Amino acid sequence: MSSALVVGATTGVGRGIARALAKRGVDLMLVARTERDLRATAADMEVRFGIRAHWLVTDIALPGFEPDDLLERCKSLLGDVASVFVPAGAVSDEDYGPNPDIVAPIAAVNYLGPARIAATFGRAMRSRGAGQVILFSSIAAAAPRGRNVAYSAAKAALEIYARGLRKELEPKGVRLAVIALGYVDTRLSFGMKLRFPVADPDAVGEYVVSRRLHGRCHYPRFWWWITLVLRHLPWPIYRRMPF
Amino acid sequence: MRSSCRLSTFDRTDRLVTAADRPEGYEALNKLVAREKTVIARGAGLSYSAASFGLETLSVDMTRFDRILAYEPNTGMITVEPGLRVGDLLAVLAAKSRHLPALPGYPEITVGGCVAFDVHGKSQYHTGNFGDWVEEFRVLHPEHGEIACSRNSEREIFELTIGGLGLTGIITQVTLRTAALNGTGIQTSCVRARDLVEAADIMRAHSAEVDTLYSWNNMNLRGRGFGRGVVFLEKFVAVPKMAVARTRRLFGIRSQLPLRIWTRTLTNLVLRLYERAQPVGKSRVSGLHTSAFPIEGKEVYYAAFGRLGFREYQMIVPFQRWVAFVEALARVFEQARVPVTLGSLKLFKGTGRLLRFRGEGICLAIDVPAIAASLGLFSELDRLALAMEARANLSKDSRMGAATCEAMFGEYAEFRSTLRRFDPNRRCQSRLRGLIGV
Numbered sequence: 001m002s003s004a005l006v007v008g009a010t011t012g013v014g015r016g017i018a019r020a021l022a023k024r025g026v027d028l029m030l031v032a033r034t035e036r037d038l039r040a041t042a043a044d045m046e047v048r049f050g051i052r053a054h055w056l057v058t059d060i061a062l063p064g065f066e067p068d069d070l071l072e073r074c075k076s077l078l079g080d081v082a083s084v085f086v087p088a089g090a091v092s093d094e095d096y097g098p099n100p101d102i103v104a105p106i107a108a109v110n111y112l113g114p115a116r117i118a119a120t121f122g123r124a125m126r127s128r129g130a131g132q133v134i135l136f137s138s139i140a141a142a143a144p145r146g147r148n149v150a151y152s153a154a155k156a157a158l159e160i161y162a163r164g165l166r167k168e169l170e171p172k173g174v175r176l177a178v179i180a181l182g183y184v185d186t187r188l189s190f191g192m193k194l195r196f197p198v199a200d201p202d203a204v205g206e207y208v209v210s211r212r213l214h215g216r217c218h219y220p221r222f223w224w225w226i227t228l229v230l231r232h233l234p235w236p237i238y239r240r241m242p243f
Numbered sequence: 244m245r246s247s248c249r250l251s252t253f254d255r256t257d258r259l260v261t262a263a264d265r266p267e268g269y270e271a272l273n274k275l276v277a278r279e280k281t282v283i284a285r286g287a288g289l290s291y292s293a294a295s296f297g298l299e300t301l302s303v304d305m306t307r308f309d310r311i312l313a314y315e316p317n318t319g320m321i322t323v324e325p326g327l328r329v330g331d332l333l334a335v336l337a338a339k340s341r342h343l344p345a346l347p348g349y350p351e352i353t354v355g356g357c358v359a360f361d362v363h364g365k366s367q368y369h370t371g372n373f374g375d376w377v378e379e380f381r382v383l384h385p386e387h388g389e390i391a392c393s394r395n396s397e398r399e400i401f402e403l404t405i406g407g408l409g410l411t412g413i414i415t416q417v418t419l420r421t422a423a424l425n426g427t428g429i430q431t432s433c434v435r436a437r438d439l440v441e442a443a444d445i446m447r448a449h450s451a452e453v454d455t456l457y458s459w460n461n462m463n464l465r466g467r468g469f470g471r472g473v474v475f476l477e478k479f480v481a482v483p484k485m486a487v488a489r490t491r492r493l494f495g496i497r498s499q500l501p502l503r504i505w506t507r508t509l510t511n512l513v514l515r516l517y518e519r520a521q522p523v524g525k526s527r528v529s530g531l532h533t534s535a536f537p538i539e540g541k542e543v544y545y546a547a548f549g550r551l552g553f554r555e556y557q558m559i560v561p562f563q564r565w566v567a568f569v570e571a572l573a574r575v576f577e578q579a580r581v582p583v584t585l586g587s588l589k590l591f592k593g594t595g596r597l598l599r600f601r602g603e604g605i606c607l608a609i610d611v612p613a614i615a616a617s618l619g620l621f622s623e624l625d626r627l628a629l630a631m632e633a634r635a636n637l638s639k640d641s642r643m644g645a646a647t648c649e650a651m652f653g654e655y656a657e658f659r660s661t662l663r664r665f666d667p668n669r670r671c672q673s674r675l676r677g678l679i680g681v
Contacts, residue, residue, distance in 0.1 A: 011267040011307075037268040040324065044310035047321075048335055190265040190304070191246025 008088025016205030060113030255552025325355025428482030439470030645680030
């Protein structure tokens with residue numbers, strides 16, 4: 001792998017992935033919403049690891065976001081990118097119960113943006129016959145609840161979309177994976193007393209970068225068992241679950 | 244997100260359930276600083292005093308601001324975010340044949356904490372404090388916004404922030420000078436000292452010929468052998484592939500054993516065994532990281548104080564008062580009957596400004612378990628320090644009050660008035676600020 005795109009590169013898992021890639025000498029295109037954080041993250045990668053780190057300020061949730069422009073920008077600076085990682089996503093305190101106003105913005109950042117990037121870069125990779133696209137879901141997709149209801153639905157939609165896309169891309173030499181993340185040690189989980197251990201973002205980055213992932217994966221792995229159970233619980237029991 | 248967290252001083256003598264947040268980007272940081280009534284920055288949380296939390300104050304965990312923003316190979320200047328750990332900083336610099344001589348003894352400590360306490364390393368006598376290596380920084384205050392400070396611009400805030408206990412705002416970036424690395428290994432020689440006075444004499448005699456020097460002393464001995472121990476003399480040497488070797492940790496730095504192991508009997512036994520184990524008259528070579536951070540790998544020492552924790556007193560005693568001080572100190576310890584688990588000396592040079600831990604003399608550090616008698620002992624040490632015109636280290640003290648502080652630091656009033664002029668509404672607040680009355 002000589003170059004990679006990381007969307008949502010300045011915080012949490014995105015930064016962990018960028019670090020893991022830079023450590024391996026991979027040149028980067030970093031994408032996020034705030035310029036100051038992008039400059040800082042890119043400079044950090046360049047000074048620590050001696051790679052080239054380009055950056056682009058963009059919001060993948062905005063209607064004006066054009067993945068084709070991003071593809072062109074990557075091509076002009078890095079050539080054909082070998083890997084695309086899209087850990088970008090967001091939750092909202094307002095995403096609770098029936099709130100029609102939050103559905104579109106949550107879907108835009110957690111489903112539409114990542115899906116459009118996967119489709120655009122997947123198409124380019126298919127024509128080259130090589131590449132990988134890694135998308136990020138959540139255990140919430142398997143266990144929706146009253147809080148983060150739109151978020152869970154958006155992540156579930158992304159998983160379904162990736163499943164279909166994988167069927168088309170994999171025979172053409174393009175790997176596609178969706179990583180369902182459990183609790184990760186980010187600002188969202190900071191200070192919370194959780195039932196299960198939180199994963200370090202750098203460890204997530206190492207996991208994602210060091211393995212040849214495809215299909216639906218869980219990190220940490222034990223979440224596979226938990227989501228398996230939750231998916232098959234009968235409704236009368238599921239609705240009583242304390243989460 | 245804003246959460247309720249149980250935070251404590253490193254010595255475990257002060258605990259508080261308080262609000263905390265850990266932003267990961269500048270947008271989130273700016274929002275929460277503008278929103279909250281009072282804030283205080285928190286780094287690794289390894290200060291012995293309650294400098295990074297307080298009642299009704301949002302403790303802003305800055306550990307995710309750990310990026311290197313720029314490095315200038317021609318000058319060796321490096322600009323970093325405040326949450327960068329000094330161990331990581333040293334690793335990056337060593338790879339570029341540079342280093343920062345004024346580093347504290349544990350790699351997890353953050354750059355922001357080093358600025359806020361103007362920390363020192365083992366080579367203070369030669370290289371000064373951390374603040375001497377700071378060229379410029381930016382500090383974010385809830386009312387003044389983000390201010391760029393250096394020795395030429397916003398000088399007053401610059402001086403107030405270095406060793407300013409984090410009370411001028413949240414540091415967002417720091418530019419540091421670095422020094423060329425004269426070798427990737429450290430050769431340590433070990434010399435026996437019969438007592439505290441001889442230890443200081445040996446250190447002063449060797450100070451010009453070595454890069455760093457410090458001592459270990461047994462403060463539980465009585466009579467003529469009070470403070471017997473060894474002096475470590477360190478020099479840079481060229482050793483290939485040792486610079487980045489790190490020490491293995493069996494315990495976390497905040498680990499606690501369920502019971503206090505440091506009883507009087509066991510302390511005496513362990514200290515005698517430790518003294519015997521020192522390679523007196525011999526020398527050994529260790530890696531840069533291992534030598535720069537001698538506490539790493541010895542975390543069990545702190546864990547063995549148990550849940551009750553410990554207390555540390557660190558002070559600089561003027562050279563000319565040292566002999567009289569040692570005699571008085573021996574009397575204090577004789578009466579106190581508290582096991583002293585650590586005694587250590589360093590040489591210091593420079594002038595104390597504001598509340599910084601600087602001065603000309605011998606720096607003594609002692610650790611004791613946080614048992615009831617330790618408070619009485621430390622009050623006696625306060626009196627002794629004042630009588631000998633010594634200066635205590637506020638970053639190592641979780642209990643010193645305003646009156647002692649005012650009597651000990653000649654520029655206490657200047658620090659307080661300048662800080663209050665800069666932050667009249669006390670938007671940067673910590674438990675330490677209340678305790679020392681600034």
